[in-house]
Amino acid sequence: MPDANDLIAADVDLQGRACRKLGSPLYADLMAAAAAEAARGGIVAQILLPLAYEPAGSAITLRLFGAVHRLALTGAAPDLAAAYPSCGGDPTAMTANELWSAFENACRANESAITARLGQAPQTNEVGRGVALRGALDLAVGAARLPVRLVEIGASAGLNLLVDRFALRWPGGSRGPASSPVTLDDAWTGSIPDDVGLSIVERGGCDIHPLDATAPDDALTLQSFVWPDQRTRLDRLRGAIEIACTTTSSVKNQSADEFLAEIAPTSGIHTVVQHSVMWQYLPDDVRAAATGELERLTRTATPDAPVAHISLEPPRTADDADVDFRAARRHGGFIVSAGCAPYFDDHVVGYCPPHGPPAHWL
Structure with missing residues (x-):
């Protein structure tokens, strides 16, 4: 059996590399130091030891860093908060060693509180x-x-059910209420979808671990999993919580x-099922059953009771017939699909990075 410390160090190192690629140099630097410390059996390895043999994809590093970020957001780790932009701090005011010491000290001083949060899978x-x-909705x-009637599977706290309440802006155009607390700049490129006068009259979703964005504790959980030097992402989240x-x-x-099985086409209503970056996490049996329910909805749709299916997901197989993989990589790597x-x-209508702007339309 592989050494637990080595497994933890490898997971932390891999996550740090991903954070650097996805625009979080603060987490990348902290995770590089944490990986080296974990390999020596220090506090990071001690905290994560119960999760060392969890399956790949369990995001054990992000669970730890989210729990520590939560401490900074609540004032329980003031030295670390002084370096976290999400808390009004400035990481450039510290040396790399000072930053790591602040993180390490927060872990040591709050080990029991952090351990109690490790069961919470990352949700942003x-x-x-x-x-x-x-x-995709407009299309x-x-x-x-x-x-x-907008419904979402794997909805987390349901914030993307509020998508019509967001303000999207791009050079030469905009969509959504200008006064929205959520502004998505540089939102679109390519063949911009027509404005169809979207009117959402019902919103609902499902999740196996739903959060309530209107509850302060759950709102804090969502914020804690946003990387602290990505203020734009955090500002969007806080604005969406305000709308919620x-x-x-x-x-x-x-x-x-189970959720889809309860839905049926309704006369005079356009039912839209949406999901984003969740399909690959479904167990095989649930994915197969959900696919069957989507097919049922498609078969029973009529012009008076249409059903649409829209999604943002990574490419599923290398032989997807209508995916231009070079274009997908050029525009963020993830696939936007829509069918009605x-x-x-269902077919590919655009490409988008996993965290959002810009979406490129075909």
Whole structure:
């Protein structure tokens, strides 16, 4: 059996490399130091030891760093907060050694509180993905132009059910309310989807671990998993939480297949099912059952009761017939798809980075 410290160090190192690639030099530097410390069996290895043999994809490093970020956000780790932009801090005011010492000391002083948070899988309910979902929604809804019932599987706290309340801006255009507390700049490139006068009359979703963005503790959880030097992402999240407090929607504690099984096409309503960066995490049996439910909805849709399916997901197989992989990599790597029964089948309509702007439309 591999050494636990080595496994932890490898996970932390891999996550740090991903953070650097995705625009978080603060976490990248901290994780490089944490990986070296974990290999020596220090506090990071001690805290993560119970999770050392968790399956790949369990995000044990992000669980730890999210728990520590939570401490900084609540004032329980003031020295670290002084370096975290999310808390009003400045990482350039510290040397690399000082930054690592602040993180290490926060871990040692709050080990029991951190350990208690490790069961929480990372959730950020990435609001930036709204640039992909809003455009796909406009493309799908344009086929029928009826009032929309928007439902989301794997919805987390349901913030992307509020996508029509976000302000999208790009050179030469905009969409959504200009006064929105969520502004998504440089939202779109390519063949901009038409404005179809979107009218959402019902919103709901499901998640196996739903959060309530209107509850202070859950709102703090969402913020803690945003990387602290990515202020734009955090500002979007905080703005979406503000909208959630004034908008009626609900997220059930339910699996995707069970939730979809309760939905049926409705006369005079355009049902839209959306999801983003969740499909690959479904167990095989749930994914198969959810696919069957989506096929049922498609078969039973009518012009008076259409059903759309929109998504932002990574490419699933190397032989996807309608994916231009070079274009996908050039525009962020993830695939935006849309279909609307009985009008047109699911197909690729654009590409987008995993955290959002810009979405590029075909």
